[in-house]
Amino acid sequence: MAKPVLQALQGKKTATTPIWLMRQAGRYLPEYRKVRAQAKDFLNLCYSPELAAEVTMQPIRRFGFDAAIIFADILLVPDALGQKVWFEESHGPRLEALDGTRAIGQLSIDRIVPHLAPVYDAIARVRAQLDPDVALIGFAGAPWTVATYMCEGGGSSDQAAARAWAYRDSIGFGQLMDVLVEATITHLKAQVDAGADVLQLFDTWAGALDEAGFAQWCIAPAKSIVSALKAEFPKVPIIGFPRGAGARLHAYVRETGVDGIGLDSGVPLDMARRFLQPHACVQGNLDPLRLVAGGAAMHSQVHAILDAFAERPFIFNLGHGIVLQTPLEHVEALVKLVRDKKAS
Amino acid sequence: MAKPVLQALQGKKTATTPIWLMRQAGRYLPEYRKVRAQAKDFLNLCYSPELAAEVTMQPIRRFGFDAAIIFADILLVPDALGQKVWFEESHGPRLEALDGTRAIGQLSIDRIVPHLAPVYDAIARVRAQLDPDVALIGFAGAPWTVATYMCEGGGSSDQAAARAWAYRDSIGFGQLMDVLVEATITHLKAQVDAGADVLQLFDTWAGALDEAGFAQWCIAPAKSIVSALKAEFPKVPIIGFPRGAGARLHAYVRETGVDGIGLDSGVPLDMARRFLQPHACVQGNLDPLRLVAGGAAMHSQVHAILDAFAERPFIFNLGHGIVLQTPLEHVEALVKLVRDKKAS
Numbered sequence: 286m287a288k289p290v291l292q293a294l295q296g297k298k299t300a301t302t303p304i305w306l307m308r309q310a311g312r313y314l315p316e317y318r319k320v321r322a323q324a325k326d327f328l329n330l331c332y333s334p335e336l337a338a339e340v341t342m343q344p345i346r347r348f349g350f351d352a353a354i355i356f357a358d359i360l361l362v363p364d365a366l367g368q369k370v371w372f373e374e375s376h377g378p379r380l381e382a383l384d385g386t387r388a389i390g391q392l393s394i395d396r397i398v399p400h401l402a403p404v405y406d407a408i409a410r411v412r413a414q415l416d417p418d419v420a421l422i423g424f425a426g427a428p429w430t431v432a433t434y435m436c437e438g439g440g441s442s443d444q445a446a447a448r449a450w451a452y453r454d455s456i457g458f459g460q461l462m463d464v465l466v467e468a469t470i471t472h473l474k475a476q477v478d479a480g481a482d483v484l485q486l487f488d489t490w491a492g493a494l495d496e497a498g499f500a501q502w503c504i505a506p507a508k509s510i511v512s513a514l515k516a517e518f519p520k521v522p523i524i525g526f527p528r529g530a531g532a533r534l535h536a537y538v539r540e541t542g543v544d545g546i547g548l549d550s551g552v553p554l555d556m557a558r559r560f561l562q563p564h565a566c567v568q569g570n571l572d573p574l575r576l577v578a579g580g581a582a583m584h585s586q587v588h589a590i591l592d593a594f595a596e597r598p599f600i601f602n603l604g605h606g607i608v609l610q611t612p613l614e615h616v617e618a619l620v621k622l623v624r625d626k627k628a629s
Numbered sequence: 630m631a632k633p634v635l636q637a638l639q640g641k642k643t644a645t646t647p648i649w650l651m652r653q654a655g656r657y658l659p660e661y662r663k664v665r666a667q668a669k670d671f672l673n674l675c676y677s678p679e680l681a682a683e684v685t686m687q688p689i690r691r692f693g694f695d696a697a698i699i700f701a702d703i704l705l706v707p708d709a710l711g712q713k714v715w716f717e718e719s720h721g722p723r724l725e726a727l728d729g730t731r732a733i734g735q736l737s738i739d740r741i742v743p744h745l746a747p748v749y750d751a752i753a754r755v756r757a758q759l760d761p762d763v764a765l766i767g768f769a770g771a772p773w774t775v776a777t778y779m780c781e782g783g784g785s786s787d788q789a790a791a792r793a794w795a796y797r798d799s800i801g802f803g804q805l806m807d808v809l810v811e812a813t814i815t816h817l818k819a820q821v822d823a824g825a826d827v828l829q830l831f832d833t834w835a836g837a838l839d840e841a842g843f844a845q846w847c848i849a850p851a852k853s854i855v856s857a858l859k860a861e862f863p864k865v866p867i868i869g870f871p872r873g874a875g876a877r878l879h880a881y882v883r884e885t886g887v888d889g890i891g892l893d894s895g896v897p898l899d900m901a902r903r904f905l906q907p908h909a910c911v912q913g914n915l916d917p918l919r920l921v922a923g924g925a926a927m928h929s930q931v932h933a934i935l936d937a938f939a940e941r942p943f944i945f946n947l948g949h950g951i952v953l954q955t956p957l958e959h960v961e962a963l964v965k966l967v968r969d970k971k972a973s
Contacts, residue, residue, distance in 0.1 A: 442786060445918060445952065452922035492836075492873070495894040495916040495948065497930060529836070531875020532900045550839040556876045572839040574789060578796035586841060604839065608789065 290352045290420035291482060293598035294522035294544045294566045302591065302599065303351035304623045305422070306616070307547075308606030309344040310356045313613070316343050327372040328364070331357050332403045338410035345419060347613075348620050351600075352420040352483065353411055355476070357404050359426025359487055362468050363435050365400035366392040382438030382446075386457040392464050397471045405479035412480030420483050423476030427488035427527070428465035428506040435461070444493040451502060466506045470513045477518050485524040485547070486510060492529015499533050507541040515542065524568060528605070538565045550604025554593035562597050570604040571619075577608060579615040587619065591626050634696045634764035635826060637942035638866035638888045638910045646935065646943065647695035648967045649766070650960070652950030653688040654700045657957070660687050671716040672708070675701050676747045682754035689763060691957075692964050695944075696764040696827065697755055699820070701748050703770025703831055706812050707779050709744035710736040726782030726790075730801040736808050741815045749823035756824030764827050767820030771832035771871070772809035772850040779805070788837040795846060810850045814857045821862050829868040829891070830854060836873015843877050851885040859886065868912060872949070882909045894948025898937035906941050914948040915963075921952060923959040931963065935970050 289303035311317055317340050324330035331337055341356045360378050364370040368388075369381045383389070398405075412421055425431075429447070434440065436447040451458040473484050491503045511523050526547030527537050538546050538561055548557055548569030557567050571590060575583045590601065601623045607616075633647035655661055661684050668674035675681060685700045704722050708714040712732075713725045727733070742749075756765055769775075773791070778784065780791040795802045817828050835847045855867050870891030871881050882890050882905055892901055892913030901911050915934060919927045934945065945967045951960075 448916065448918040449921050449954075452916070452919050452926035453924075455926070492895055495914075495919070495930065496897045497933070498916070499895070529873065529875070529895065531873070531895055532878075532897050533895070534876075536897075551836055551843070551873065551875055551877070553840045553876050553880075570839075572792065572796070572842070574792040575796050575839070577793050580797075582796035582799070586839065589841070610793075 288351070288418055288420045288482060290600060291522065293600050294483060294524070296566065296598055298598055301624050302601050302626065304601040304620060305350040305352035305354065306344075306603050306607050307354075309348075309350060309354065310340045311607060312609050313607055313611045314343055314347070316347075327358070328370065331361060334403045334406035334410055337403070337407035338414070341407065341411045342414055345415065348616055350419070350620070352422050353415055354422040354424060354485070355404065355408050355411060355481065357407075357424070359424075359431055359489075360434060361401060361404065362397070362425060362431055362465070362472055363392075365397045365472075366394070366464070366468055367396060368392065368435055377440050378434060379439045380434055383435045383461070386454075386460055389457075389460050389464060394464065394468050394471060397468050398475050401472060401475065405475050408476055408479035408481055421481050422483045422485055423473060423479075423481030424485040424487060425469045425472050427486050427491070427503065428462050428469060429494065429502045430488050430490045431465055431469075432458070432461055432502075433490050433493070444490050448493060448498070451498060455501070462502060462506060466509050469510055473510070473514055474517060477514075477521050481521070483522050483524065484514065485526060486543075488525070488527040490529070491527035492531065496533065499530070500536070503527055503530070504537055504540050507537070507543070511542045522566075524566075535560055545600065547602065548604060552604075554589060558593050558596075562594060562599065566598055566600060567594060568600040568602045570602070573603045573605055573608050573611070576603065576615050576619060577611050579612065579618065583615065583619065584622065587622050588626075591623065632695070632762055632764045632826065634944060635866065637944050638827060638868070640910065640942060642942055645968050646945050646970065648945040648964060649694040649696035649698065650688075650947050650951050651698075653692075653694060653698065654684045655951060656953050657951055657955045658687055658691070660691075671702070672714065675705060678747045678750035678754055681747070681751035682758070685751065685755045686758055689759065692960055694763070694964070696766050697759055698766040698768060698829070699748065699752050699755060699825065701751075701768070703768075703775055703833075704778060705745060705748065706741070706769060706775055706809070706816055709741045709816075710738070710808070710812055711740060712736065712779055721784050722778060723783045724778055727779045727805070730798075730804055733801075733804050733808060738808065738812050738815060741812050742819050745816060745819065749819050752820055752823035752825055765825050766827045766829055767817060767823075767825030768829040768831060769813045769816050771830050771835070771847065772806050772813060773838065773846045774832050774834045775809055775813075776802075776805055776846075777834050777837070788834050792837060792842070795842060799845070806846060806850060810853050813854055817854070817858055818861060821858075821865050825865070827866050827868065828858065829870060829889075830887075832869070832871040834873075835871035836875065840877070843874070844880070847871055847874070848881055848884050851881070851887070855886045866910075868910075870912075879904055889944065891946070892948065896948075898933060902937050902940075906938060906943065910942055910944060911938060912944040912946045914946070917947045917949055917952050917955070920947065920959050920963060921955050923956065923962065927959065927963065928966065931966050932970075935967065
């Protein structure tokens with residue numbers, strides 16, 4: 286087994302820079318749209334092991350990425366806990382908004398493994414098909430980000446409901462976070478048992494928290510999750526992705542113990558090279574809109590990233606998920622650009 | 630004249646920390662909602678000097694803030710340039726989306742001063758009523774942020790249209806930015822002529838740009854605007870607010886020449902104290918949701934901010950605009966907390 290993504294996360298240099306893209310299994314692919322049309326709805330696709338495995342494999346077959354990431358959603362955890370989740374075509378995710386601490390008692394961690402069994406089945410199916418050199422990434426939403434959807438009853442532009450609750454009643458909100466930390470640990474462990482080689486924790490809305498909130502609701506839960514996973518699976522690397530953390534990335538890396546740190550596109554390369562790369566494998570951070578633009582806008586920034594991080598192991602990725610309007614030939618060109626550049 | 634906000638921006642210590650709040654004239658105030666109901670729509674309120682002056686004064690009368698900020702909107706500039714803008718009650722701002730470089734030729738900088746005359750009239754009215762110790766802030770949206778609305782035809786969660794255009798065709802997009810830089814300079818100068826003591830440049834969506842984009846579309850335009858204003862009005866301080874800039878705040882302060890730097894709530898206090906405060910007057914950065922929560926969540930963070938920045942002049946503010954559901958008594962308590970703390 287010589288998976289370049291694993292090697293990079295273990296601090297070893299690789300012949301070429303490994304690459305995968307967030308949301309690489311998705312609507313920009315015609316073959317994904319075909320499978321998606323077969324599934325009743327988005328959740329049904331996540332819960333159909335054969336279809337979920339198929340869409341997970343599609344970008345690997347087409348582009349030869351160094352990692353597959355299991356096709357699933359961060360809101361499967363609240364769904365498994367018993368908070369009803371559904372997806373509306375034009376509105377994105379919807380949840381029955383959580384009605385304070387009373388409702389927390391109705392969430393059941395015992396449901397995680399049985400309810401999410403189809404995800405673990407899909408992981409096993411992907412692992413069976415996947416080239417041994419390609420890593421398989423399991424993932425979960427970080428508790429804070431999942432809580433923002435649970436409190437709002439869907440997505441929002443400012444995560445105000447969760448922030449208001451967290452600030453007003455940190456004990457009550459802390460009870461929800463405790464449930465989510467435990468549920469996340471359970472879900473991630475089961476993904477490793479099923480065959481995941483690497484784990485990623487997506488804290489998409491970490492940037493919405495202020496400094497004290499970030500320490501309490503982003504760093505502390507990530508630290509608990511990382512230590513629980515490391516206690517059982519010391520060799521499975523964990524990538525943290527606290528999007529929008531900005532100048533707080535240092536504290537996140539130092540305090541959580543993650544092996545890899547996902548960088549959004551706003552992170553300055555020189556800062557990451559000097560202050561983060563010595564402590565964790567960096568992963569990122571091309572703006573997905575540069576991949577849409579292609580040409581010089583993409584080339585110049587890809588080279589800037591490859592040059593900035595050349596001296597230590599790193600993983601090439603976008604700074605956020607790939608977007609619908611991305612031309613497939615730009616993805617091909619990106620993979621070629623990254624592969625053609627020999628590590629120094 | 631001993632305006633504490635001006636003194637702080639000039640690097641002088643003040644007896645107590647000056648305070649004002651972004652969006653302090655707004656819907657959380659019952660007296661604002663009353664005036665708003667009299668105006669046909671939101672734009673009509675902005676363009677009615679008497680009403681705009683009245684709502685600008687309301688929070689000063691009620692809370693005694695150290696600065697008034699003229700009631701207006703960052704989208705008045707595209708409206709004046711000739712791109713139709715309207716506000717829908719439930720959807721926020723709408724614009725006829727800009728149709729590429731051809732449409733740029735139809736924007737007219739000559740219309741800025743005549744079209745925005747009611748704003749300058751409102752500024753003069755406010756200055757005439759305002760206590761001489763209270764500063765009057767004029768403002769504009771930064772060109773990048775205004776461009777995101779002009780390209781999307783409204784607000785968006787990711788500013789994808791402007792990013793895509795900026796990356797794909799930096800020459801065409803640069804033409805739009807050149808128009809906006811010039812229009813912004815014209816608009817800000819006219820506000821000083823009318824009586825504004827301080828200017829603030831709001832780059833709400835600066836965080837959406839990657840490092841190279843930030844240098845090109847956030848820092849460079851701000852630098853042009855600051856130098857043009859300084860050439861004519863060397864004594865009028867300028868506050869830059871590149872929201873979401875994170876670790877790029879250093880570069881922004883160093884390169885633009887702003888006198889003050891607005892901090893969003895995500896900026897770590899220690900970082901700001903060590904690396905920003907020596908170079909500019911910092912302004913910020915209480916999370917508006919802590920003001921909604923009140924109590925311990927507010928007190929602890931207010932004291933953390935006051936303590937962190939106590940050694941040099943600074944201006945207390947929120948990290949983003951005050952929100953609708955803010956209890957008025959929490960605002961009163963905040964002003965008292967800040968005023969009761971003597972500067973060291």
